[in-house]
Amino acid sequence: MIQTIRSDTLEVSVDTFGAELASIRSLADGMEYLWQGDPAYWGRRAPILFPVVGKLSDGIVRFDGREYVLPQHGFARDEEFEPVEATVDTLSFRLHDRPELLKRYPFRFELTVRYQLTDGWITVTYEVHNPQNTPVWFSIGAHPGFACPMISGHAFEDYMLEFDEPEKCPRHLIDNGLIRQETEPFLNNQRLIHLDQQLFDNDAIVLKGMRSGGVTLKSPKTEKSVRVEFPGWPYLGIWSKPGGAPFLCIEPWYGIADSAGFRGELNEREGILRLEPDGVFRCDHRILIGV
Numbered sequence: 001m002i003q004t005i006r007s008d009t010l011e012v013s014v015d016t017f018g019a020e021l022a023s024i025r026s027l028a029d030g031m032e033y034l035w036q037g038d039p040a041y042w043g044r045r046a047p048i049l050f051p052v053v054g055k056l057s058d059g060i061v062r063f064d065g066r067e068y069v070l071p072q073h074g075f076a077r078d079e080e081f082e083p084v085e086a087t088v089d090t091l092s093f094r095l096h097d098r099p100e101l102l103k104r105y106p107f108r109f110e111l112t113v114r115y116q117l118t119d120g121w122i123t124v125t126y127e128v129h130n131p132q133n134t135p136v137w138f139s140i141g142a143h144p145g146f147a148c149p150m151i152s153g154h155a156f157e158d159y160m161l162e163f164d165e166p167e168k169c170p171r172h173l174i175d176n177g178l179i180r181q182e183t184e185p186f187l188n189n190q191r192l193i194h195l196d197q198q199l200f201d202n203d204a205i206v207l208k209g210m211r212s213g214g215v216t217l218k219s220p221k222t223e224k225s226v227r228v229e230f231p232g233w234p235y236l237g238i239w240s241k242p243g244g245a246p247f248l249c250i251e252p253w254y255g256i257a258d259s260a261g262f263r264g265e266l267n268e269r270e271g272i273l274r275l276e277p278d279g280v281f282r283c284d285h286r287i288l289i290g291v
Contacts, residue, residue, distance in 0.1 A: 003083065003091050007117045010289055019081040019093035019113040021046035021144060024122065024289060033226055033289055035145030035247035042145065042241050047077035048113060048126070049141035051105050053235075053271070054257025055177030063106050063137070063266040070104055072177060072257075073143070076111060084112070091115045106266075107136040125284040130275040137267045137274055139255020141237075142285055146217060146226045148195070148240070148248040156246065159219045161193040161238065164212035174203040178260040179270075197244040204239035204249075206256070215250060218290075225290035228252070233285065234271060252285050 002022055004013045013023040022045060024034040037045045052061065055072040062068075071078075076095060085092035092114040097107070110129040115122060130136040148159050167190060170183035186205070187193070199205060213231030230236070230252035237251035255271040266272065275281050 001083075003086055005087075005089050005091055005115065005117045007089060007119050009120050010117060010122075012115065012117050012122055014091050014093070014115055016081050016083055016093060018047055018077045018079065019095070020044070020048065020077065021115075021122075021124075024287070026289070031150070031224070033146055033150065033224075035147055035249075037145075041245035042247065044077070044143070044145070046142070046144035047073065049073040049139070049143055049251075049253070049255075050076040050111055050126075050128075051107075051109065051138040051140070052269075053139040053141040053253045053255035054179075057178060057258040057260070057262040061105065061266050062264070066106065068104050068106060073141075074139075075101060075104060077143075081113065085114070089117045107138070108132045109136060109138070120289045122287040122289075123284055124287070125282065128275060128281045130277055130279045133277045135274050135276055136279075137269075137272050139253070139269070139272055140281075140283070141235075141251060141253035141255060142230075143237075143249055143251045144228070144287065145247045145249045148217060148246060150219070150224050150226075151222050154219065154221055156240075156244070156248075157194075157196055158221050159195045159217060159248070161195065161248075161250075162216045162218060163187075163191045163193075163210070164214050165210075166191050167207075167210055167212060169207045169210060172206040172208065174206065174257070175260055177203070177257060178262075179206065179257050180260055193238070195248065197240065200240045200242050203242065204237045204251075207236045207238070208234065208256075210236060217248060217250065223290065226250075227288040227290065229286040229288070233283070254283060
């Protein structure tokens with residue numbers, strides 16, 4: 001089921017299936033900024049990554065001596081969420097553990113996703129509550145895809161990503177979805193990534209330890225832009241379909257894929273979050289549409 005909120009400048013729709021953004025549309029000219037999930041390239045739009053981010057070694061989570069089979073990026077993106085709030089400018093959705101999910105992930109949980117629209121800003125808040133009397137281990141991340149190019153007649157290569165601060169970050173290499181130990185030089189005190197489809201020949205760009213709290217997708221050929229703010233998030237993924245596709249994903253993460261050959265338990269994964277009994281973890285990122 002699709003639910004919609006509006007401001008003076010934007011109409012934003014969210015699907016209860018996955019609590020996933022379905023549309024970000026300008027009211028001035030009807031332009032759609034969110035990738036619309038063409039299965040010829042990538043059938044999703046803005047999936048929520050929970051309770052893991054990235055691919056698992058052998059597709060398995062290990063905890064307390066048991067093994068649980070989980071797909072890449074977890075199961076939240078393929079679950080129906082319960083609507084819990086709907087106002088003119090705010091939508092909230094909730095997902096609880098249930099017996100079928102406990103067979104795949106060993107902890108009880110309550111995940112609430114909230115979208116608030118203020119003028120051109122969309123604030124996306126994730127809240128994880130631990131209802132059990134022992135700690136919960138999890139990761140969570142965003143995976144929104146944006147139309148790129150934004151304007152008909154433009155090329156993907158006409159666009160760039162601009163960081164808030166000059167960055168000196170290597171690129172963490174990926175092999176079959178898993179993080180390799182090797183890195184390669186990537187940003188050397190630079191603020192700009194000039195987009196090129198060949199950037200994604202070897203999967204996503206994975207960055208750690210950034211100074212910037214946001215990036216802007218832009219082009220000198222248009223005043224239209226998309227800005228994603230993620231202050232405090234430890235990882236950023238940037239991805240488009242290898243071989244060429246008209247979208248770009250900007251993905252802040254609390255967590256990361258397993259390293260190649262990892263055989264440890266869930267609580268030993270890089271970037272994993274620990275939530276104490278009755279604790280709440282809350283994080284948000286913001287999307288600004290420059291119409």
